Amino acid sequence: xDQDLRAPREVLKQARHDLLARPYVVAAGIGxxxxxxxxxxxxxxxxxxxxxxxxxxLSPRDRIPPAVDGVPxxxxxxxxIRALQVRTGxxxxxxxxxxxxxxxxxxxxxxxxxxxxxxxxxxxxxxVMASSGAGxxxxxxxxxGPFDGGQVPADQIAELTAFVPIRFREGPSTCRxxxxxxxxxxxxxxxxxxxxRLRPVTMRAGENLVDAAIARPLRDADVDATILExxxxxxxxxxxxxxxxxxxxxxxxxxxxxxxxxxxxxxxxYGGGRVARFTDQLLAGAMSQGGDSGSAxxxxxxxxxxxxxxxxxxxxxxxxxxxxxxxxxxxx
Amino acid sequence: MTRTIREVKAQHEAGLMALPGVVSVGxxxxxxxxxxxxxxxxRPRPKTMARLxxxxxxxxxxxxxxxxxxxx
Numbered sequence: 001x002d003q004d005l006r007a008p009r010e011v012l013k014q015a016r017h018d019l020l021a022r023p024y025v026v027a028a029g030i031g032x033x034x035x036x037x038x039x040x041x042x043x044x045x046x047x048x049x050x051x052x053x054x055x056x057x058l059s060p061r062d063r064i065p066p067a068v069d070g071v072p073x074x075x076x077x078x079x080x081i082r083a084l085q086v087r088t089g090x091x092x093x094x095x096x097x098x099x100x101x102x103x104x105x106x107x108x109x110x111x112x113x114x115x116x117x118x119x120x121x122x123x124x125x126x127x128v129m130a131s132s133g134a135g136x137x138x139x140x141x142x143x144x145g146p147f148d149g150g151q152v153p154a155d156q157i158a159e160l161t162a163f164v165p166i167r168f169r170e171g172p173s174t175c176r177x178x179x180x181x182x183x184x185x186x187x188x189x190x191x192x193x194x195x196x197r198l199r200p201v202t203m204r205a206g207e208n209l210v211d212a213a214i215a216r217p218l219r220d221a222d223v224d225a226t227i228l229e230x231x232x233x234x235x236x237x238x239x240x241x242x243x244x245x246x247x248x249x250x251x252x253x254x255x256x257x258x259x260x261x262x263x264x265x266x267x268x269x270y271g272g273g274r275v276a277r278f279t280d281q282l283l284a285g286a287m288s289q290g291g292d293s294g295s296a297x298x299x300x301x302x303x304x305x306x307x308x309x310x311x312x313x314x315x316x317x318x319x320x321x322x323x324x325x326x327x328x329x330x331x332x
Numbered sequence: 333m334t335r336t337i338r339e340v341k342a343q344h345e346a347g348l349m350a351l352p353g354v355v356s357v358g359x360x361x362x363x364x365x366x367x368x369x370x371x372x373x374x375r376p377r378p379k380t381m382a383r384l385x386x387x388x389x390x391x392x393x394x395x396x397x398x399x400x401x402x403x404x
Binding site for chain 2: 125127132204211241242260261262263264265266267268269270271277281283288289290291292293309310311312313314315317
């Protein structure tokens with residue numbers, strides 16, 4: 001095992017710039033070559049590549065030679081190498097934009113901190129922190145989320161405090177319990193008191209305004225009031241057509257877009273055949289992927305505009321922050 | 333045109349959403365800055381597209397294939 005590193009090191013030192021200049025190569029170092037899953041005893045130059053390409057598709061000068069000055073080489077597909085995954089790791093204090101989740105889900109994004117009864121609470125989606133309504137108040141919220149390795153109790157950062165229930169669409173025989181439910185929702189929607197003006201919203205039975213939940217940190221020192229790559233939130237703003245927005249999320253990081261549609265009514269798939277209809281939503285272009293749910297959406301002045309919760313390959317759907325604040329009884 | 337696009341959209345929305353493949357109805361901007369009603373489809377749907385009106389009470393209706401929307 002204790003082979004002399006000096007010779008391969010010297011070779012690597014001479015060859016590394018040439019190797020890194022070749023297509024797909026992102027790193028070169030010294031290690032043990034692996035052949036058919038078995039580690040070989042000789043030290044080799046290991047070239048990490050974004051992806052493996054058959055030699056036939058590469059010109060001879062672009063190929064990694066089987067050996068350099070007598071030192072064997074190995075090619076390992078690592079994909080692109082990024083800076084340490086801050087967003088999917090455990091972070092304390094945790095800012096907005098990092099992985100979070102109820103113990104029964106995969107992972108979503110910690111949106112930002114808001115105030116509830118004079119104390120800071122974590123804002124994200126119901127389907128991230130309350131398991132789409134299956135969670136119970138007091139359930140542990142993990143940072144990072146379970147998919148990113150978060151475990152109970154070591155990574156518990158908060159406990160579920162409140163969520164707005166999601167009304168899922170049932171079969172075609174729904175519209176019976178109509179009136180009463182719609183009246184209640186409209187009453188909620190009309191309540192003023194958050195920082196933004198709230199227009200009355202026409203809602204029908206079984207429709208939703210938000211996919212939102214809050215969780216109280218176990219210790220206030222475990223959370224950070226800023227958002228990764230965005231910073232502090234100075235206030236709230238109303239989402240209007242054409243507004244430039246950005247978000248900071250667990251999966252795709254900082255992305256920007258534009259509000260392309262307002263007053264959107266949209267059917268959203270929640271897995272297992274469950275569909276929920278949302279109304280008065282904001283719609284932006286492709287600025288999110290799975291795991292970005294719960295991201296705070298802000299305008300160019302970093303004012304809070306909405307809560308990201310759904311999308312397709314081409315589309316991102318955002319709850320209006322005024323409905324989120326009203327539904328949960330929170331403020332900035 | 334006495335009614336606002338929001339009012340027109342609100343009135344027709346349920347009927348539009350009931351058509352096969354319609355996943356969203358919203359208000360967007362047209363190329364000339366006018367407001368249009370935007371109908372989102374889960375995939376290209378010739379039959380549904382044939383049933384969609386070109387305008388609703390004077391407001392243009394634009395169809396976009398936006399795919400199935402999933403909670404993420």
